[in-house]
Amino acid sequence: MNTEVTEKAPAKINLTLDVLYKRGDGYHELEMVMTSVDLADHVTLKTIEENSIIIQSNNGFLPLDQRNHAYKAALLIKERFNIQLGVEMMIKKNIPIAAGLGGGSSDAAATLRGLNQLWNLGLSLDELAILGAEVGSDVPYCIYGGTAFASGRGEKIEQLDAVPQCWVVLVKPKKGISTGTVFNALSYDTLKHPATYSMIAAIKEQDYLRMTKLIGNSLEETSIIRQPSIEKIKEKMISFGADAALMSGSGPTIFALCRKYSRAQRVYNGLKGFCNEVYLVRTLK
Missing domain, CATH: 3.30.230.10 (Ribosomal Protein S5; domain 2)
Structure with a gap:
């Protein structure tokens, strides 16, 4: 044993x-x-x-x-x-x-x-x-x-097949967010629904560009109302050159996807001064 x-x-x-x-x-x-x-x-x-x-x-x-x-x-x-x-x-x-x-x-x-x-x-x-x-x-x-x-x-x-490998910048804002609170506050009539099956197809075809256009999270808008910094961080990520940015799970962490390491480095450095929990990692094969 x-x-x-x-x-x-x-x-x-x-x-x-x-x-x-x-x-x-x-x-x-x-x-x-x-x-x-x-x-x-x-x-x-x-x-x-x-x-x-x-x-x-x-x-x-x-x-x-x-x-x-x-x-x-x-x-x-x-x-x-x-x-x-x-x-x-x-x-x-x-x-x-x-x-x-x-x-x-x-x-x-x-x-x-x-x-x-x-x-x-x-x-x-x-x-x-x-x-x-x-x-x-x-x-x-x-x-x-x-x-x-x-x-x-x-x-x-x-x-599913592994996603096309890319760089991921993760930013966790200081203030946490309760999953229960987010789910309880959902308004089903106005929820945005991502194109899940198109995303699965894009991954199957290893189409990175299409994948970045299809990311989406139904909980994001509700979480942003509770924590506006999520929106601000997303905007900063895109302005520093990220291919896409989205909140993960019920938040509050936001991730940016970058094909090029130099872009990811720029996003990482740009946000390091703004938040203290910033990580630069890769998707796993």
């Missing part, structure tokens, strides 16, 4: 996010195209004799108890497979917290993949994704990573 495993937990961006309607179970019916970027947390898992879950992190703002998705994932595995051992986890955070980049979900997915190895459970990725859906809506996508079409409340995953 392995005694220690480290898993990479990449961030994701939403190239499209469409809210179709509110379901009877209180969730929203969504259609999204997501892709992983090269900004990642690292989750190290160790088996301990004591039957408990201990989480440590380099980030003082991360909850280390039941509020943490990775904790929930570990608890689910222990209960479902009646495992009497404990686990000690070190989550090295590089992805900003509560940013719309799926950091918590990615940590949970890394925990499920890691414990599957650590405790020799022999589960397939598909089986891990089904478990992940019990932890959170974005966890199944994060189990697979890469580029994918997600539907339902986000738990139905269809893997």
Whole structure:
């Protein structure tokens, strides 16, 4: 039996996010195209004799108890497979917290993949994704990573070809934004719906230019009302030469896509003075 495993937990961006309607179970019916970027947390898992879950992190703002998705994932595995051992986890955070980049979900997915190895459970990725859906809506996508079409409340995953590789500048404004608040404030009559299936076709054809014209997020306008800085940052990104800019998830992080590294560098440098959380990364192959 392995005694220690480290898993990479990449961030994701939403190239499209469409809210179709509110379901009877209180969730929203969504259609999204997501892709992983090269900004990642690292989750190290160790088996301990004591039957408990201990989480440590380099980030003082991360909850280390039941509020943490990775904790929930570990608890689910222990209960479902009646495992009497404990686990000690070190989550090295590089992805900003509560940013719309799926950091918590990615940590949970890394925990499920890691414990599957650590405790020799022999589960397939598909089986891990089904478990992940019990932890959170974005966890199944994060189990697979890469580029994918997600539907339902986000738990139905269809893997796609990798997007044409490009540079991504991520900017997280200081003020957070609550996902619940954004969804509750949606006005369905005026929602803008991105062309999700055209986006899937553009990725299939590896048409980067078409892809940049098709990005869209139904939640963006509602989030901008609550946080106007999102609009300002998008405008700055475009003025510095980004090919496209969009809010990821329910925000508040905004990303810019750039084919050329020199452009990405210009966007990055231009925003560095304006916000303190700015990252320059690539899409993952």
